Amino acid sequence: MNFDTAMFHSAFFEEAADLLEDLEGLLLRLEKSPDDLELLNTIFRCAHSIKGGSATFGFADLAQFTHGLETLLDLMRNGQLKISKTISQLLLESRDQMRALLAVARGEESTAPDSAPLTARIHEQIESVNGTSDISAITEEPVIIEETAITAATKVYRLKFVPGPDILRRGIDPRQMINQIRESGELISIICDTSRLPSIEEIDPESSYLGWEIIFRTEWEEAQILDIFEFIEDESEIVLTIEPADFIPVIIQEVSAAAETIRAETSNSLNLDSAPLSAAKPTPPQPAAATPTSGGKNSDTQTLRVATDKVDKLINLVGELIINQSMLNEVISDFSMAKLPRLIEAVAEMERASRDLQERVMAVRMLPIKYAFGRFPRLVHDLSVACGKKIELKTVGEDTELDKTVIEVVTDPLTHLVRNSIDHALETPEERRAAGKPEMGTITLNAFHEGGNIVIEVSDDGRGLNRERILQKAIDRGLISENDAPPADDILYNYIFHPGFSTAKEVTDLSGRGVGMDIVKRAVQALGGSISLNTVPGKGTRFRIKLPLTMAILEGLSLSVGEEVYILPLTSIVESIRPKLGDVRLVAGQGEIVLMRGEVLPILRLYQVFGSTAQFTDPTKALLVIVENDGRKVALLVDELIGQSQVVIKSLETNYRKVNGIAGATILGDGRVALILDVPGLIHTDRLGGASFAEAA
Amino acid sequence: MAIDQTDLMNQDNLLSADSNQFLTFTLGDEEYGVDILKVQEIKGYVPNTRIPNAPSDVRGVLNLRGTIVPIVDLRSKFNLGTIEYDQFTAIVVVVVQNRVMGMIVDSVSEVINIPPSDIQPPPDFGGNMNSSMLRGIAKVGDKLIIVLDIDTVLLGDNVGMSFAA
Numbered sequence: 001m002n003f004d005t006a007m008f009h010s011a012f013f014e015e016a017a018d019l020l021e022d023l024e025g026l027l028l029r030l031e032k033s034p035d036d037l038e039l040l041n042t043i044f045r046c047a048h049s050i051k052g053g054s055a056t057f058g059f060a061d062l063a064q065f066t067h068g069l070e071t072l073l074d075l076m077r078n079g080q081l082k083i084s085k086t087i088s089q090l091l092l093e094s095r096d097q098m099r100a101l102l103a104v105a106r107g108e109e110s111t112a113p114d115s116a117p118l119t120a121r122i123h124e125q126i127e128s129v130n131g132t133s134d135i136s137a138i139t140e141e142p143v144i145i146e147e148t149a150i151t152a153a154t155k156v157y158r159l160k161f162v163p164g165p166d167i168l169r170r171g172i173d174p175r176q177m178i179n180q181i182r183e184s185g186e187l188i189s190i191i192c193d194t195s196r197l198p199s200i201e202e203i204d205p206e207s208s209y210l211g212w213e214i215i216f217r218t219e220w221e222e223a224q225i226l227d228i229f230e231f232i233e234d235e236s237e238i239v240l241t242i243e244p245a246d247f248i249p250v251i252i253q254e255v256s257a258a259a260e261t262i263r264a265e266t267s268n269s270l271n272l273d274s275a276p277l278s279a280a281k282p283t284p285p286q287p288a289a290a291t292p293t294s295g296g297k298n299s300d301t302q303t304l305r306v307a308t309d310k311v312d313k314l315i316n317l318v319g320e321l322i323i324n325q326s327m328l329n330e331v332i333s334d335f336s337m338a339k340l341p342r343l344i345e346a347v348a349e350m351e352r353a354s355r356d357l358q359e360r361v362m363a364v365r366m367l368p369i370k371y372a373f374g375r376f377p378r379l380v381h382d383l384s385v386a387c388g389k390k391i392e393l394k395t396v397g398e399d400t401e402l403d404k405t406v407i408e409v410v411t412d413p414l415t416h417l418v419r420n421s422i423d424h425a426l427e428t429p430e431e432r433r434a435a436g437k438p439e440m441g442t443i444t445l446n447a448f449h450e451g452g453n454i455v456i457e458v459s460d461d462g463r464g465l466n467r468e469r470i471l472q473k474a475i476d477r478g479l480i481s482e483n484d485a486p487p488a489d490d491i492l493y494n495y496i497f498h499p500g501f502s503t504a505k506e507v508t509d510l511s512g513r514g515v516g517m518d519i520v521k522r523a524v525q526a527l528g529g530s531i532s533l534n535t536v537p538g539k540g541t542r543f544r545i546k547l548p549l550t551m552a553i554l555e556g557l558s559l560s561v562g563e564e565v566y567i568l569p570l571t572s573i574v575e576s577i578r579p580k581l582g583d584v585r586l587v588a589g590q591g592e593i594v595l596m597r598g599e600v601l602p603i604l605r606l607y608q609v610f611g612s613t614a615q616f617t618d619p620t621k622a623l624l625v626i627v628e629n630d631g632r633k634v635a636l637l638v639d640e641l642i643g644q645s646q647v648v649i650k651s652l653e654t655n656y657r658k659v660n661g662i663a664g665a666t667i668l669g670d671g672r673v674a675l676i677l678d679v680p681g682l683i684h685t686d687r688l689g690g691a692s693f694a695e696a697a
Numbered sequence: 698m699a700i701d702q703t704d705l706m707n708q709d710n711l712l713s714a715d716s717n718q719f720l721t722f723t724l725g726d727e728e729y730g731v732d733i734l735k736v737q738e739i740k741g742y743v744p745n746t747r748i749p750n751a752p753s754d755v756r757g758v759l760n761l762r763g764t765i766v767p768i769v770d771l772r773s774k775f776n777l778g779t780i781e782y783d784q785f786t787a788i789v790v791v792v793v794q795n796r797v798m799g800m801i802v803d804s805v806s807e808v809i810n811i812p813p814s815d816i817q818p819p820p821d822f823g824g825n826m827n828s829s830m831l832r833g834i835a836k837v838g839d840k841l842i843i844v845l846d847i848d849t850v851l852l853g854d855n856v857g858m859s860f861a862a
Contacts, residue, residue: 355763564747610749652748655796656758656767659748665758665765673746673760 162211164235185218370398397447425462459542742786
């Protein structure tokens with residue numbers, strides 16, 4: 001190969017890393033629904049892509065290991081092997097091994113754990129099928145693979161293999177046979193003969209045109225090798241010759257380069273059509289000469305995956321800037337005072353565009369929190385096995401966006417909380433049954449926007465904190481005196497965030513939380529957030545991490561009340577209606593309600609709440625936007641809806657203070673500030689009666 | 698050399714502890730001064746976004762290059778009545794205790810030097826006015842300049858008056 005594949009390495013590493021992430025999630029799902037064939041196919045494709053890529057780029061260790069795994073997956077997908085706890089554990093461990101091998105290939109790690117034990121276990125599983133089935137792909141004792149090269153009794157064979165044209169139609173995969181050759185010993189070289197390949201117009205996608213010349217070293221006897229081709233020997237050309245034992249193939253650059261280009265062409269043309277033909281693609285015939293070169297040198301740069309629409313917006317804005325600039329150029333090219341208003345306008349436009357650009361660039365750093373949540377299914381899975389507990393993990397609000405740095409920093413405290421929940425809070429199945437709870441414990445991760453913050457909740461339905469023990473510990477630690485009246489629950493429970501509560505021994509004593517909770521608290525505070533907890537003995541515990549979202553982005557609906565524009569978070573909107581006369585009633589002079597499909601909803605006139613003047617005060621002319629929070633609905637009376645947009649949330653509190661009913665502020669396209677409504681706050685207001693803001697003011 | 702350096706250092710100390718320079722602006726017929734080191738920038742008046750149920754002197758918030766800045770009308774803060782905002786109306790952006798805030802003033806005059814010794818403590822107005830908002834009164838030429846303690850003006854000196862809850 002004359003071109004340098006190194007430039008594609010980083011792309012492969014990225015892709016492989018992503019595939020491995022996916023693979024983990026898929027494997028965990030497979031454990032839950034072992035009969036899902038589609039899932040198995042997806043898993044198989046993941047493994048296959050990794051294998052293909054690693055072989056192409058010469059990462060032999062990874063390719064070889066993944067190949068074994070792929071064979072196992074193939075058996076499972078054919079229904080020859082049923083998924084069991086052992087196998088799913090094996091698959092998960094294999095995934096980890098692949099990640100380790102990938103890390104070595106990237107140059108991040110110098111060594112990976114030896115693959116041999118895992119390979120042996122994989123082959124053990126494959127073997128178990130071979131005992132009962134005769135159409136298995138591999139007939140040879142697999143563990144030998146690595147060692148064959150060393151044994152003295154090996155011979156070097158040259159095999160010319162040209163399968164008959166109808167072979168694919170008969171459902172036979174020449175690749176399987178080449179794989180068996182490969183596994184019989186050491187592959188020295190493989191060259192694809194494409195001379196019979198017709199032009200693309202004449203090509204019949206279901207025919208096989210390829211042939212291979214394979215040179216390999218094995219201890220197998222000739223008959224044994226020919227057995228592989230037993231079913232197709234009549235229609236195929238198979239010539240096996242023995243070469244001198246010290247045969248070293250001369251690999252001519254041009255030849256393999258030609259083979260490579262042709263292979264690329266073939267696979268391209270194959271992509272045009274059906275699956276059976278893709279089988280005609282030879283297994284990556286990587287010349288043995290291409291030993292893996294370290295890809296480490298270009299893998300260190302941190303990357304960020306960004307949604308395409310964000311990039312599109314950036315491009316649009318840059319386009320706008322360019323237009324602005326040419327506008328400016330035109331205005332100043334022959335400037336007269338008459339053009340001053342236009343100049344001012346152009347400059348203002350430019351300022352706005354650049355500010356937008358700045359914000360959009362910031363938005364590029366925003367990632368959905370599922371990147372942080374993603375690691376927990378595996379953690380929960382592994383720890384639940386280790387603790388012998390049955391645990392289900394639920395995640396809510398995975399699309400809530402957070403700054404990348406915040407996600408990175410908040411992951412550790414979250415891990416800590418989840419680990420604590422599993423270790424200490426959740427009971428064993430026996431204990432749970434005795435307590436009248438379902439055996440399966442639940443841990444819930446929930447992320448959402450609230451009142452200008454992002455809230456991440458980690459809750460479990462375990463035993464809850466032990467009040468007595470914490471009280472005792474607090475007294476022992478001298479945090480409170482024994483003579484004092486015991487503090488209120490929330491004060492008491494907060495002692496677990498105290499540094500003194502966090503040494504290992506006390507944790508077991510407490511049989512509750514305590515491991516490094518002060519570290520969790522400090523990490524959250526470092527992000528400008530706060531952490532609180534809520535616990536009910538026997539029912540569970542909920543930790544609430546509240547983070548400011550100075551950089552968070554919100555999908556919002558802008559609406560107008562008189563002259564003013566407000567942003568309503570899209571997630572809280574149920575619907576909007578224009579009520580008919582008679583739908584709106586006054587209830588005992590107390591407040592207004594609207595009847596909507598039999599549901600009675602209180603009306604909150606935004607202009608009254610915010611003390612402004614509305615265009616419409618008659619509900620039948622204005623609009624009612626139904627919003628919901630915590631199962632409570634309220635109808636907000638507004639003038640009209642303007643449109644939907646993503647807004648960057650700015651804190652009002654940085655320079656001002658918390659405003660009731662307002663979650664934050666954002667900057668509109670024209671540079672004006674618009675306030676973002678705090679739906680939970682507004683609903684809460686309604687409960688207190690609309691007048692409460694006026695009093696507070 | 699040695700003397701020069703000491704002089705410079707003295708000046709530095711003065712600047713860092715309490716600057717002698719003040720930005721002056723007018724509200725009606727009166728001239729006010731604020732410590733120049735508190736001032737971040739001055740910009741012309743632009744309409745801003747009202748904050749619901751805010752105290753009457755808080756006119757709203759403004760977007761200052763991506764930062765949300767609350768704007769206080771000093772006239773209304775000092776009960777000086779209201780006037781129409783015109784081309785002289787300015788927003789003086791100050792930084793008080795790490796908060797960026799804007800004050801609407803009638804017009805900005807100049808930056809002047811007032812030695813601390815020229816600033817006289819504020820007279821006792823009795824209960825009518827909170828004199829803690831004033832640092833003192835200075836006589837410059839034939840003008841009287843009311844030197845504000847801008848932190849107290851904007852943030853208040855007790856919880857009840859506190860701007861920042």
